[in-house]
Structure formats: structure tokens, C-alpha cells
Amino acid sequence: MNKSYVSVWNEALGSWVAASENTAARGKRSKAKVVKAIAAASLFAAAQAGHASVVASGDIPTGGAACPPSGTPFTWLGTSYTSQSVVDGSGYISMVGGCSANGNNNTGVTLYGAFTTVTGDGGTALGFGSSAAEYGTGVGVLANASGTSSSALGFNALASGASSVALGTAATATADNSVALGAGSTTTANLATPGYNPGSKALAGIASAANGEVSVGSSMNQRRLTNVASGSAMTDAVNVSQLQSEAAKSNTLGAATAAALGGGSTYSDLTGAISAPSYSVGGTTVHSVGDAVTNLDDRVTENTTDITKIQNQLGDVGTQLSGAVQYDRNADGSVNFNSVTLGGGQSAGPVVLTNVANGTSQYDAVNFGQLSALQDQVTDLNGQVSNLTGQMENVQPGSPTTDIPSASSGDGAEINAAMPGTGVGSTAAGAGAAASGNYATAIGANASAVADNAVAVGASAAATGVNSTAIGTGSQAANTNSVALGQGSVTDRDNSVSVGSAGNERQITNVAAGTAPTDAVNVGQLNSVRSDMNDLRKDAMGGVASAMALANLPQSVLPGRTMVAMGASTYGGQVGTALGMSYMTRDSKWTVKGAATTSTRGEIGGALSAGFYF
Numbered sequence: 001m002n003k004s005y006v007s008v009w010n011e012a013l014g015s016w017v018a019a020s021e022n023t024a025a026r027g028k029r030s031k032a033k034v035v036k037a038i039a040a041a042s043l044f045a046a047a048q049a050g051h052a053s054v055v056a057s058g059d060i061p062t063g064g065a066a067c068p069p070s071g072t073p074f075t076w077l078g079t080s081y082t083s084q085s086v087v088d089g090s091g092y093i094s095m096v097g098g099c100s101a102n103g104n105n106n107t108g109v110t111l112y113g114a115f116t117t118v119t120g121d122g123g124t125a126l127g128f129g130s131s132a133a134e135y136g137t138g139v140g141v142l143a144n145a146s147g148t149s150s151s152a153l154g155f156n157a158l159a160s161g162a163s164s165v166a167l168g169t170a171a172t173a174t175a176d177n178s179v180a181l182g183a184g185s186t187t188t189a190n191l192a193t194p195g196y197n198p199g200s201k202a203l204a205g206i207a208s209a210a211n212g213e214v215s216v217g218s219s220m221n222q223r224r225l226t227n228v229a230s231g232s233a234m235t236d237a238v239n240v241s242q243l244q245s246e247a248a249k250s251n252t253l254g255a256a257t258a259a260a261l262g263g264g265s266t267y268s269d270l271t272g273a274i275s276a277p278s279y280s281v282g283g284t285t286v287h288s289v290g291d292a293v294t295n296l297d298d299r300v301t302e303n304t305t306d307i308t309k310i311q312n313q314l315g316d317v318g319t320q321l322s323g324a325v326q327y328d329r330n331a332d333g334s335v336n337f338n339s340v341t342l343g344g345g346q347s348a349g350p351v352v353l354t355n356v357a358n359g360t361s362q363y364d365a366v367n368f369g370q371l372s373a374l375q376d377q378v379t380d381l382n383g384q385v386s387n388l389t390g391q392m393e394n395v396q397p398g399s400p401t402t403d404i405p406s407a408s409s410g411d412g413a414e415i416n417a418a419m420p421g422t423g424v425g426s427t428a429a430g431a432g433a434a435a436s437g438n439y440a441t442a443i444g445a446n447a448s449a450v451a452d453n454a455v456a457v458g459a460s461a462a463a464t465g466v467n468s469t470a471i472g473t474g475s476q477a478a479n480t481n482s483v484a485l486g487q488g489s490v491t492d493r494d495n496s497v498s499v500g501s502a503g504n505e506r507q508i509t510n511v512a513a514g515t516a517p518t519d520a521v522n523v524g525q526l527n528s529v530r531s532d533m534n535d536l537r538k539d540a541m542g543g544v545a546s547a548m549a550l551a552n553l554p555q556s557v558l559p560g561r562t563m564v565a566m567g568a569s570t571y572g573g574q575v576g577t578a579l580g581m582s583y584m585t586r587d588s589k590w591t592v593k594g595a596a597t598t599s600t601r602g603e604i605g606g607a608l609s610a611g612f613y614f
Contacts, residue, residue, distance in 0.1 A: 177212030290604030545576030
């Protein structure tokens with residue numbers, strides 16, 4: 001029912017306020033200060049006929065006038081303003097409230113706050129100076145959702161990319177389909193750069209370019225993602241515990257190599273280096289197998305007694321080298337020169353290094369598991385948005401006298417008369433927004449939070465799983481305790497975070513190096529491990545090549561004769577060479593031989609042996 005109002009001077013407040021036409025002003029000159037507002041009542045009736053609601057200056061008594069008198073200049077946050085009544089709230093099914101608020105005659109818009117602006121249909125602007133484009137959502141002082149279907153939440157947040165999300169104070173999302181998460185976060189990665197591929201295997205997801213990105217920091221201020229679950233799918237991120245599993249394989253191989261060298265050689269799991277051994281040969285301490293062979297070279301031609309002494313002195317050397325890589329043996333015990341098994345035991349195949357993930361730059365995330373840490377942050381956002389209802393009491397959603405209930409009252413709060421929050425302690429803001437779950441929050445045109453503790457932020461965002469969160473236009477979180485982050489993101493399992501959908505994956509950028517087992521890792525950390533493992537593999541291949549060349553040397557079979565022999569071999573792309581000398585005593589009872597080896601990896605080895613005929 002339309003009513004007529006008068007503007008009455010309030011001495012206590014020092015301003016004009018709206019009151020019933022039957023109300024009289026109080027004060028010494030009150031009668032002279034009553035101004036009829038019949039024209040204002042007519043405008044209000046016209047707005048009601050078009051399903052639009054306007055909250056004008058002075059309609060919200062909060063201890064003082066809601067706006068300064070029209071035309072009053074003032075400065076806030078370094079910017080000058082001139083106060084006006086609501087500029088425009090004429091759009092169909094729209095809600096506009098606040099001095100200088102301007103809906104620009106768009107359909108289905110929601111504005112609450114001074115100097116708020118919406119420039120397209122379905123936009124939502126909440127907070128002083130906030131603005132939103134078509135189907136955009138801007139929440140917070142000076143929040144700007146200028147991109148189509150974008151969402152900007154937080155003081156001075158900017159979402160200028162189409163379908164982008166900026167969440168946090170001064171967060172900036174300029175790239176389409178991207179998310180800037182956290183205060184000061186920016187989306188600046190070159191999305192046209194192909195994903196980094198450390199090997200020859202085809203990459204999962206989009207390898208040539210990304211449809212968007214999720215940034216949790218900036219180029220100068222990275223953030224660490226913690227409590228990241230281990231990834232399982234091809235496009236999942238990995239955490240530090242998975243990387244440590246790969247590092248453990250490398251450490252095992254390095255330790256085995258050091259044990260095979262003997263002589264006190266050790267392997268450092270921090271640097272990947274193998275220390276030089278220390279052998280005592282003929283009273284001299286040497287630190288490589290090559291030096292040991294050189295020290296013994298002059299003794300090879302001595303008589304049987306000297307050779308026997310050398311054999312006794314170097315008995316321990318053979319024991320120390322017993323763990324070196326050797327050829328496999330046939331069933332009859334003979335050496336099979338066509339087979340070498342790496343890794344020990346009865347393995348039927350070669351040692352394989354797997355699970356090397358991909359990225360694009362040093363601080364890019366690898367895949368899925370890293371985003372699990374965002375669950376806690378988004379859950380905190382749910383509580384913060386729910387608290388907004390308690391701060392918006394007495395705002396007029398459709399009736400001049402009906403307050404929006406506080407979220408703490410348990411009755412359900414709404415900021416749009418078209419779709420109220422029906423769940424206990426729920427909040428709905430935006431044209432067509434619905435929050436039917438208990439303690440649920442729906443912000444944005446047609447946003448839907450139907451499950452308990454669900455949060456849906458952005459136009460047409462849907463959070464249907466218990467404790468789920470959907471942030472971004474068209475995002476869907478249908479699983480329990482899941483998070484869909486970014487425009488069009490879709491979850492497909494419980495307890496997960498999705499930053500895209502099948503065929504529309506996003507990269508996670510600006511990830512700091514992880515330290516805890518459940519921290520995310522970046523490409524820089526992964527490349528370091530891969531380099532160490534590749535060097536270790538080449539060293540092993542060089543050792544096998546040296547062993548093959550050594551085993552293939554012939555020996556002297558003529559009494560009293562010395563034979564010098566040379567051999568070469570190749571294995572796994574590495575080349576090994578061996579130089580040896582053998583001697584048979586004149587009585588044909590003793591045969592002694594020694595050899596030195598090297599490979600293209602720069603490692604030097606040696607071997608000595610003696611045999612007695614009887």
C-alpha cells in the first residue's frame with residue numbers, strides 16, 4: 001500500500017529524516033521545518049510497480065542520517081565525493097540502497113552502500129564505492145568486479161578479467177577465467193606458455209596453454225600451500241611427501257653405490273655427492289680405485305712371494321668391492337654377459353624412475369594436491385560472509401519497516417527480497433540467490449547454497465554438498481567437504497579442491513617451496529631432484545660399461561709370459577674402457593692379473609686377482 005511521507009527536521013541528529021505524514025516535528029522552530037514529501041511517495045509507488053526497491057537518503061536510522069545532504073562534498077580514502085540521493089534504482093527486479101548508488105536502469109541488480117555502481121544486468125555491489133559489471137559480484141569497500149561474470153571480494157579487490165575471481169584485500173585478477181586468492185595476490189602468468197614437460201611422455205590436461213590460473217600471491221610475495229593431500233589423478237598437484245618418496249629412491253641408489261665402493265665412502269642425501277673412499281695399499285693411503293691400481297702396478301712383475309704378499313694386503317679390497325654391479329649368472333652358474341640387473345634382488349626388469357610431474361616456471365605448482373590447503377581459507381570466508389547479516393540490520397529489502405534478521409539470531413538473513421535465505425543462520429544476497437541449507441551462504445545472482453554449511457559466491461554458483469564451497473560464476477561443488485574455485489570449476493569427489501573442470505584445467509602459480517610433508521612443491525624443487533636422479537643413473541650406466549670392459553679382458557696362459565690386454569664396451573649410452581696385465585709363473589702354478597677401468601662419466605676403477613693351479 002502506498003503511503004505519503006514528510007521530511008522532518010530532527011534536532012538531536014541535526015538532519016532531515018523521513019516520517020509519516022501525520023508526524024510533527026519537535027523543536028523551537030519545528031513547524032516551519034516540516035516539508036511535505038508527496039512527490040517522493042509517488043516515485044516510491046512507481047518503483048514498486050516495476051518490482052524495484054530504492055532505499056533513499058535518510059531511510060536507515062542508525063544514530064544519524066544515512067547520507068549527508070545532497071550536494072555535500074567530502075573526502076574518504078584519499079578520494080573526493082559529492083553526496084547525492086540514490087542516482088538510479090529503476091531496473092526491473094532490482095534492489096538499490098545508499099547515497100549516490102546507481103543501478104543504471106539494469107535488470108536484476110542489487111546495490112547496498114554509498115557510491116555503489118552496477119553497469120550490467122544481474123550485477124551485485126555491496127560496500128562503499130563497490131562496483132560490478134554484467135552478472136558480476138563486488139563485495140567490500142571499493143571492490144571492483146569490472147569483468148563480465150567476475151567476482152571481487154575484499155577492500156580494493158579488482159576482478160577485471162571475464163569470469164575472474166579476486167578474493168582478499170587488494171587482490172587483482174586481470175586474466176580471464178582466473179582466480180587471485182589472498183591479500184595482494186595477482187594473476188600475471190603468461191597463460192599462452194606451454195606446460196613444462198621434463199620428459200617425452202605426453203602431458204595430461206592442456207599442454208599448450210592454460211584457460212586460466214589460480215594465484216595465491218605475487219611475483220615478490222609467494223605463499224606456501226599447506227595441508228595438501230597427495231594427488232592421485234594425472235592433473236592433481238603433488239605434495240612434499242610424494243616428492244620425498246622419489247628422493248628416497250635416489251638416496252637408496254646413492255647409498256648402495258657408496259657401499260659398493262667401500263673404503264669409508266659415504267653418500268650425502270643433502271647434496272647427492274658420494275665421498276671418495278680411502279684404501280691402505282702397501283703402507284700408502286689412496287683415495288680412489290685408480291690410485292690403488294697404480295700403486296700396485298710395479299709389484300705385478302715381482303716373484304711369487306711378493307705377489308702372495310700383495311694378495312694378502314689387498315684381501316680386504318675385494319671384500320669392499322663385492323657390492324659392485326655385476327653380470328647376471330645363468331642357471332648353471334656361468335656368467336651371462338648379456339644381462340645386468342640393477343636394483344638387486346630378483347628383479348625381472350630395469351630400475352624405473354617414475355612420477356615426474358610438469359609445470360611452466362620456477363614458482364608454478366605441479367598438479368592437484370596443493371590446493372587442499374585452500375579449504376580452510378575458504379571455510380573462514382564462509383564465516384566472514386555469514387557475519388555480514390548481523391551488520392546489515394534495518395536495511396529495507398522490500399518493506400519500509402522490515403529489518404533483515406541478524407545471522408546470529410538463527411532465523412536466516414537475506415539481502416534480496418526475491419529469494420530469501422530459508423535455512424537457519426543462512427544468508428542470501430543477489431537476484432535469485434537461495435540459501436536453503438542451515439548456516440549456508442549464497443552471494444550473487446542465482447547463487448545456490450542448498451546444503452548445510454555450504455558457501456556459493458558468484459552468479460549461478462552452486463554449493464550442493466555438505467560443507468562445500470563454490471566460488472566463481474557457474475562453479476559447482478556437489479561433493480562433501482569439497483571446494484570449486486574459479487569460474488566453471490566442478491568437483492568430482494569428496495574432500496577435494498578443483499580449480500577447473502575436464503578440459504578446462506588451470507595452473508596454480510606463485511607457489512613457495514614446500515618444507516613440511518604435506519606442503520605443495522613447485523617445479524624448481526622437482527627439477528632439482530630430477531637432475532640428481534639423472535646424474536645418478538648415468539653414473540650407474542658408466543659403472544656397468546666399465547665392468548663389462550674389465551670382464552672381457554683375456555689373460556696369459558703361457559708359463560713365464562706376461563700379457564697386456566685392452567678392452568672397451570658400451571652400455572646405456574655410456575662407454576667403458578679397461579687396461580690389464582696378466583702373468584703366469586714358469587712352473588705354471590700361479591696366475592696373477594690386474595686391471596684399471598674408466599668410463600665417460602670420469603670414474604676410475606681397478607681390480608687385482610691371483611690364482612693357484614694344483
